Amino acid sequence: MHRGTQVITRADDCGSNHSANLGILRALEGGVLRNVSVMATCLAVQEAAGMFAEREDICFGLHFVLNAEWDQVKWGPVADPATVPSLIGADGFFRQHPREFMEHPPQLAEVMxxxxxxxxxxxxLGFRISYVDTHMMSDWVIPGLEDELRAWCNARGLVYWGDYLFPDLTLGDGDNSGDLVAEHIEQMEAFDPGFYLLVTHPAVDSEEMRALGNAFESGLQIADNREQDSLFWANPRLADEYKRVGVQPIRYDEAGRLSRR
Structure with missing residues (x-):
């Protein structure tokens, strides 16, 4: 890899539960994680505000939620449910997967x-929001939502993540037995210089995390994978390796300026 590569380093699902908040707190200790996306719909968001909102070393994003993917753990709208009936199912919560929007099209005005x-x-709650991204990428499924989000963000001076869809990096292959830092750096060294995006879901392994799960991923898998995400970011070797190979972690509020150089 040539020097001059920038990576948007991002942690999703802040505020989703206590274990995610703790995992992100640990992940930030490594000094490489720059962006944290916050879920406003979950009970632990107030705790997250107390833990993170005053930190100026983090670029905060709204992780816009329209789905609740787990079988047992659910959440619903922040708006009065009576004002957004097309967004919720019969149980009063968000639908489990964006593909359900094909059968139950949401009203765009209610989405906004x-x-x-x-x-x-x-x-x-005190978060200084700089960007908007989407939980489960609902903007790729709901017709017209990308344009609406882009216009909404532009009007408020925010970054819409879809305008910076740099190539995605992957962290491991589901097997957490290896050295994730070494594997990540090896991946980076094989790529051309440029801009990249690495999205993770740090958390601590706990009964709370193991209570999550659905037909695609068990609670045990979720807890283990997210624990490894947290440990990856917290590993002090990561910052040293980024410096060695010339990789710069960046914030979303830096991406526009840097990408236009």
Whole structure:
């Protein structure tokens, strides 16, 4: 790899539960994680605000939520459910997967009302939101949502993540028995210089995390994978290796300026 490569380093699902908050707190100790995406819809978001909101070393994003993917753990809208009926199922929660929007198309006006409500909750809790990304990439499924999000972000001086869809990096292959830092650096060294995106879901392994799960991933797998994400970022070798190979971790609020050089 040639020097001059930038990577948007991102942790998702902050505020989703206590274990995610703890995992992200640990991940930040490594000094490489720059962006944290926050879920406004979950009970642990207030705890997350107390832990992170005043930190200026983090670029915070609204992790815009329209789905609740787990079988047993659910969440619903921040807006009054009566004002966003097309976004929720009969149980009063968000639908489990974006593919359900094909059978139950949401009203775009209600989507944007919920976006505003989630943004307002985070700002009221003290988060300085700089970008918006989407949980389970609902903007790729709901017709017109990408354009609406882009316009909404532009009007508020925020970054819409879809404008910086740099090639995705992967962390491991589901087998956490190896050295994730060494594997990641080997991957980076094989790539051409440029801009990249690495999205992870740090958490600590706990009964709370093991209570998650669905038909695609068991709670045990989720807890283990997210524990490894947290340990990866916290590993002090990662910062040293980034310096050695000339990789710069960047924030979303730096991406536009850097990508136009």
């Amino acid at each position: 009302l919920e976006l505003e409500a989630q943004f307002n909750r985070l700002t009221e």
